[in-house]
Amino acid sequence: MADVITVPQVQPVQPALRFLRVIPGVLLLAAVGYAGKLLEQNVGAYAKAHHWTFPNIEYVLWAIVLGLVISNTVGVPELFRTGVATYEFWLKAGIVLLGARFLLGDILKLGGVSLVLVAIEIAGSLAFMTFLGRLFKLKPKLTTLLAVGSAVCGVSAIIATKGAIEADDEDSSFSIAAILALGALALFTFPLIGHALQLSDRAYGLWAGLGVDNTAEATAAGALYSDAAGKLAVLVKSTRNAMIGFVVLAYAIYWASQGQAKSVGNKAAFLWQKFPKFVLGFLLISVLATYRFFNKDQIGALANLSRWAFLLTFAGVGLRTNFGEMRKQGLRPFAVGAIGEVAIAGFTLALVYGASKIFGW
């Protein structure tokens, strides 16, 4: 009887409490992101007023760096952690809203090219990471997680695959740490290489979308180069994300055939469950924009809402990256990830270079 009484008392409070628990962290995301925006506006103006030579640093980088400094010095207090973890929610909402800036024809044209490149990238990355995992004698399921994380979409792919192939928690922690550490490095190296090679916005956006694993880092790496490159990086990365269900299903079937995971019953339901729904939201908003459901001012407003959502995301990328925690996960998976990522970055750069020669970008 006591159970009957306690349940109605607890249930209505839980969602409200859960909502209240995210508020401090979301405010921290907003504060760090907005500080990044203020720094972008004021540091450049201050340097110019004092005739200093200072590079124009975008709010994206300021927000990430501020977050990194907080996370790796004073740390993020427990009170803020639940809210900081919502950065992925803002990322996905931002991507859906960004759909308003794409016309369906552009998506089909660019999406078609990127789909071919994504298919080549996924096949090449899976094969190479599997080879590296065997070479370094990593556990087979750890190798699978690293391969999926670097070939498809970082942390989300690792979490989806972990459940499907019944991998250990330790293996998924290793893989997530390696992918996140390498994603943080890519944030700084990709724009530098892009500028050094004088890549066009289109070529760089394609490269960032193909070569950077985690969606948040790919979005940030693109936005660090230019607005146009950022838009394209999101489109290409979303195409990669859309492949997640197929890759996870293939691995689930493989590990089930080895007797080391549950067999997959309804494959269509499995694919739908793993499919990133925000990709559909992105497409639907772009269909609405294409058929003039929104006027020009409204599209501008939606684009700005998307920027605000990304501002919270970029602050979250910095705040959740703790190099000390990553070091604790061990060196071997990180080494495999690092070698793989460098190879994949080179491979995808060659793909983009080839495509830019063919299509004259």
Place this chain on the structure above:
Amino acid sequence: MSAEAVGAKTGSRRKLSLDTWAVLVAFLLALLVRTGVFKHIPW
């Protein structure tokens, strides 16, 4: 009602994924912009 039964009952309730929530919130915002509730979003 046992604790297990309560757990089973609450567990069977369909929960929306983070992705779905993000899509719903984005569409709600788009609707508010479309209907003129949010007229101008500064940047």
